[in-house]
Amino acid sequence: MTNQEEERKLLRDAETSQRDAEQVGQMRLDEAVRAGIGQGKKRAARRKAVYGTGFAAAAAAAIIALSPALMPGPGAEPAAQNVTAGAPKNEPAAEQAKSGYEKIDDYRSNGTDLKFSSALRNGYVSSLSESQEQNGYTVTLKGMAMDKRGMYMIVSLKNDTQKKARLSQIKVDFGDNYPVTWLSLSSSSGVAPGTSQNFFIENQLDPTKDYPDQARFNVEVYSGEFGQPEGQSTKFDIPFTAATQDLIPKTRTVEVAKELEVDGQKIRIERIEQSPLATYVDYRYEETNSKKIFDLINPQVKLSDESGSDTPLMWREYESENGLKTMVFAASKIQNAESAKLAVEGISAIExxxxxxxxxxxxxxxxxxxxxxxxxxxxxxxxxxxxxxxxxxxxxxxxxxxxxxxxxxxxxxxxxxxxxxxxxxxxxxxxxxxxxxxxxxxxxxxxxxxxxxxxxxxxxxxxxxxxxxxxxxxxxx
CATH class of the missing domain: 2.60.40 (Immunoglobulin-like)
Known part of the structure; x- marks a missing residue:
């Protein structure tokens, strides 16, 4: 993967983190955070986001650097109940991770986005302890969680050299017949000499495959700042055992086969899949549509209960070769709802x-x-x-x-x-x-x-x- 491809991914990470920050609600943010993410839900009248070659790294680092505020420590005020970035004080003791699973308290100082903090808080991240040391670098696999469509990993890099170090060429390898696509990395800022840092890595899986439990984590460590020419790298190839079936019993798929119509254009909703990590909605644009649809405007999964709530869109997913698309929403407790609807405010489309x-x-x-x-x-x-x-x-x-x-x-x-x-x-x-x-x-x-x-x-x-x-x-x- 080229630097340009990595920077495009970092742009998406930055925008995802910005959207997550807007969902924090009433959590108390210090002035630096307010300056960084603007007016939250009110959307600042003035805003400037920079992305693309030479700017993606800065944008991602600037936004993600603020994200520890999204994971309140023991003295923080309670977050709003529909916030998934931190654990409300009056929530059941989900943070008491089971043996063999990572604890959210170990990562509060790092900061991460909503999906990772939710998986940690609810005890879905299985502990790993595989580690390798080369040329003054130590890479340690600390945790992972996966459902049928996605895989989260927590990896730490310890830098005992005299220069800043960063990760590149990330790949999880289950074998030739089991595709894994790297989607995002939590930070591009690099690891300073004499320090260590945790990285949160998201990968996309093929939902039609049953992945084996034996895998390898491949990564290259480069010295220097992001965006500089890459010099000599240190390559790591770390075998590990993945908990591929851990969350499958808690995952369910329901065929929907209904149509959503906007301006005479039809969007066919194929199915909804719920796992402890996310809610997936598969859809496609009907071939008979008279317009070319580029996007849906503000899609939401609405869970109606006594108080009423919406599940915010986390990020847009992939498109397969046959035109099937997937929207990924926050994990939800849909069994407690009276109904579940997909709502949009419109489409982006032209003749x-x-x-x-x-x-x-x-x-x-x-x-x-x-x-x-x-x-x-x-x-x-x-x-x-x-x-x-x-x-x-x-x-x-x-x-x-x-x-x-x-x-x-x-x-x-x-x-x-x-x-x-x-x-x-x-x-x-x-x-x-x-x-x-x-x-x-x-x-x-x-x-x-x-x-x-x-x-x-x-x-x-x-x-x-x-x-x-x-x-x-x-x-x-």
């Missing part, structure tokens, strides 16, 4: 004929496609082109970034097909009710004949229309 964007990337002229919010800004000196959009920052935009992205190839005026360059930089900044989204591509090939025809892969085009569908009704299976 198929609007998928083509024809632009002259040398002059910035938009020849076809786009809308009044889009402008194209070439920078000949840097060899870059910025696609800039001015969006409403409240309501439909929901305070999250919406980069303009293109399919893997584009066509120039001679009909020559070229590979679309990856996003080299992106940032989102807003004030006065507006949010400016800028996506920067490095595009300086002199053989490209203008104008260029791109095909949109992601473009924020909100259609505000609330809809919901019943996922489960009692008695729950």
């Amino acid at each position: 198929p004929e609007d998928l083509k964007l024809v632009v002259n990337t040398e002059t910035g002229e938009i020849i076809q496609g786009g809308d009044s919010t889009l402008s194209v800004l070439p920078d000949k000196e840097k060899g870059t082109v910025t696609f800039r959009r001015e969006l409403e920052s409240e309501g439909e935009n929901s305070g999250f970034s919406h980069p303009t992205e293109f399919e893997d190839t584009f066509t120039d005026a001679k009909g020559t097909v070229h590979d679309t360059p990856i996003v080299s930089e992106g940032y989102s900044e807003g004030s006065g009710g507006k949010q400016i989204e800028s996506t920067v591509y490095r595009l300086s090939d002199p053989t490209i004949v203008q104008p260029i025809t791109f095909t949109l892969k992601n473009y924020w085009a909100p259609i505000q229309e609330k809809a919901e569908v019943e996922l489960l009704t009692p008695p729950f299976p």
Whole structure:
């Protein structure tokens, strides 16, 4: 995996941590934290998030550095009952981890996001103790938890060298027939000389596979700061026994087979799967839809009980080859609810004929496609082109970034097909009710004949229309 791929993952980590921070509710945060994550649920009128090459690491580190406040210590005030970042004082003693499982108290000073702290608090992280030492580095596997779709790991790095060290090329290997995709790492800031640090690692699994319990953890340790050229690395290959079946008896899958309709476009909800780690909702966009759907707006699982509550979206998951998508929500105690619904506030979608964007990337002229919010800004000196959009920052935009992205190839005026360059930089900044989204591509090939025809892969085009569908009704299976 390249540095650019790692930085894209760190961008997603940063935005996930920001969303988690907004869910903290009434927990007491000190002034530094308030300055770092803004106004929480109120979404600050002014915000600036930076991502992309050279910025992703800083963004991830800046947000995650604040996250210990999300795990209150013994003297903290009680959190709101629907908060999963810390353990309320009046909650049953779930923090008393069973023998052979990690305790949340051992990680409060580190800080982590909602899903890891919830798994720790509820005693789902099995203890590991495998360790290797090489060239002044010690890597220790401390804990893991996995269901049929995902795997969490806690890994520590002790650095006894004279330079800062960081982890790279992370891989969990169960064998050739058992795919594992690394999704996120809790921090990119590195480990200072003479110190150690815990890392929280998330991996995606194939739900159709039954994974064996014997696995290997592979990682490379580099010296120096993130974003610097990588020098000589120290490679670790650590065998371990994974508790692959530990949470399977507590996991259940229910086929839903219902449709959610927004603006005449249909989203088929296939199934819901609940595990102690997360709630998964599988869905797909119907092929007969008249519009291209890019995204759902603010999807939530609503659990109705005496008081009523919503389960917030944790992160968007993957898309398989057959068009199946998965939303991942916080783990929920759905058996205590009177009903469970999936609700959305709309979709982001456009007509198929609007998928083509024809632009002259040398002059910035938009020849076809786009809308009044889009402008194209070439920078000949840097060899870059910025696609800039001015969006409403409240309501439909929901305070999250919406980069303009293109399919893997584009066509120039001679009909020559070229590979679309990856996003080299992106940032989102807003004030006065507006949010400016800028996506920067490095595009300086002199053989490209203008104008260029791109095909949109992601473009924020909100259609505000609330809809919901019943996922489960009692008695729950």
